[in-house]
Structures are given as structure tokens and as C-alpha cells.
Amino acid sequence: MKSLTVSIPIIILIFLCSLTLQSHAAIVEVTVIGFSFSPNSVTIYEGDTVTWKNLFYAHTTTSGTSCTPDGKWDSSYVDTFSRIFNEAGTYPYFCIAHCNHGMTGVIIVIKDNIVPVITGFTLPATSDSLTVSIISFTATDNAGVTGYMVTESSNPPSATAAGWSNTPQTTYAFNSEGTKTLFAWAKDAAGNVSAGKSAAVIIALNHMGDINSDLTVNLQDAIIVLQILTRLNPDVDYSKYLASGADVDGDNKMGFSEVIYILQKVAGFR
Numbered sequence: 001m002k003s004l005t006v007s008i009p010i011i012i013l014i015f016l017c018s019l020t021l022q023s024h025a026a027i028v029e030v031t032v033i034g035f036s037f038s039p040n041s042v043t044i045y046e047g048d049t050v051t052w053k054n055l056f057y058a059h060t061t062t063s064g065t066s067c068t069p070d071g072k073w074d075s076s077y078v079d080t081f082s083r084i085f086n087e088a089g090t091y092p093y094f095c096i097a098h099c100n101h102g103m104t105g106v107i108i109v110i111k112d113n114i115v116p117v118i119t120g121f122t123l124p125a126t127s128d129s130l131t132v133s134i135i136s137f138t139a140t141d142n143a144g145v146t147g148y149m150v151t152e153s154s155n156p157p158s159a160t161a162a163g164w165s166n167t168p169q170t171t172y173a174f175n176s177e178g179t180k181t182l183f184a185w186a187k188d189a190a191g192n193v194s195a196g197k198s199a200a201v202i203i204a205l206n207h208m209g210d211i212n213s214d215l216t217v218n219l220q221d222a223i224i225v226l227q228i229l230t231r232l233n234p235d236v237d238y239s240k241y242l243a244s245g246a247d248v249d250g251d252n253k254m255g256f257s258e259v260i261y262i263l264q265k266v267a268g269f270r
């Protein structure tokens, strides 16, 4: 791979941008020092921006070779000028006032063909909740990771799929219990998608108090038990609820133990 010819402060700037603006391409600075552009040659990726600073209204950045403008850009006499480079290629430029004194530079734009790599993805071994915390999710890329995604499918998502996030996901909500596998993905600004990295978790819910087996414990469960106790709803199927694992005290009955447990859970005492 080609090495990037940029100065240390610019590397730091790119690093800071990658931390705070992960969905954005890099911004690279070129400054005027005396009668020269510094750095004189800059290599960037498609979609990156070059900002020329300290032109001092005495210099220009004008695209072209042999002191002849080619019409791609011309800052005219300003202090600061920026341009986004979306297409790979070599872009020579000069200062229109001082080209004959050798005040020239070049921007080399390369296509990013290197896919991101998932460097870490871990889930807890077990979970008693359908919403599972993601312990770690990290990725790297030569030009910067711009998107993160987790899926239950092993099929790689496209770069334009719904569900990409600028920051790594920290939780994932499953629909059912069992042994589950999640796949982590990362993409870069050029649309390269990483290989997936998988992790597994066993979801085993505590069913106590979940009378109607809808995977949540709420007032509806308490109402059903009260209907059973008061015989206010003769259609309630006792056996179905006993078989659901909802029997809190293991006495094979739906009773006030279940009502109290459910109300405590709803109230946040459990």
C-alpha cells in the first residue's frame, strides 16, 4: 500500500477527525510557508478534503501543469480554500502569481480498496434478558471506520443497507430465547464492508410471574391471576398457565404468591 505523505500535525488532525467525526472523510491541510506549499505532495483517499491555509491573499491554489490552469479549481486570492476530491487521480496545482518561481504542489487521490477489519466482538455467555449487552465491538480501517452494524444473519449487509451506525452498537434486542449468534460488521467511507465476526449468547429468561408467556411481566399477568382466583373469568385455562413456568412458589397453583411477585416486579422491588 502507498504510504501517505502528510505531516505529523496533519496525521494528528486526521486521527482526531476519525474519533469525533467517524462518518466523515478526512480533512488534510496544506499551508503556505514562504513561497511553497507544505506538504508539497499530499496523498489522500477519495472523498477526502484538502484545505489550503495561509494563502495570505497573495497566493492562489490553481489546478494545472506548467503554470497553465486546467480549470478544475482556482481559489483566486483568498486566505483559505477547500476542495473535496471524489475521484482518484493526480492533481497538480500552482500559485498563479509565483508559479514561475516554482510554487507548485500536487494532490494524489487514491481509491480505498482495503476493507475494514473487526478487531473485537464479544457477547456475554448467557443472558436472562432478550436485550443483550455487547461487551466489546471494535474495528479498524486504513482510512477510518464510518459504520458499524450487528445482524443475526451471516450475509454481509450492503454499504447502503439500513441499520449502519456511526458508533458501535452496545446492545442487541432478540425476539426469542435460545442459543443465538450475532454477526458484527464495519464499513468505510468508500463502501467497503468487513468480513463478519460472530459471537454467541444463550438467552434463558426467568419466566416466573409471566403468566401469559409474552416474555414480559406486567399488570396483565396480575389481572389474569386475579381472574383465576376470583373465578371472574371462567374461560381462563388453568393448565396452560401452570405449564408456562410462571408458578412462582412451585405449588402448582396460581395464587396470591404470583400476584404479589408480579406486583413487586412491576413496582421495581425485584
Ligand SMILES: [Ca+2]
Pocket (backbone or CB within 6 Å): 112, 113, 114, 115, 116, 141, 142, 143, 144, 188, 190, 192
Ligand atoms: Ca478502507
Ligand SMILES: [Ca+2]
Pocket (backbone or CB within 6 Å): 209, 210, 211, 212, 213, 214, 215, 216, 217, 218, 220, 221
Ligand atoms: Ca406476561
Ligand SMILES: [Ca+2]
Pocket (backbone or CB within 6 Å): 247, 248, 249, 250, 251, 252, 253, 254, 255, 257, 258
Ligand atoms: Ca403458585
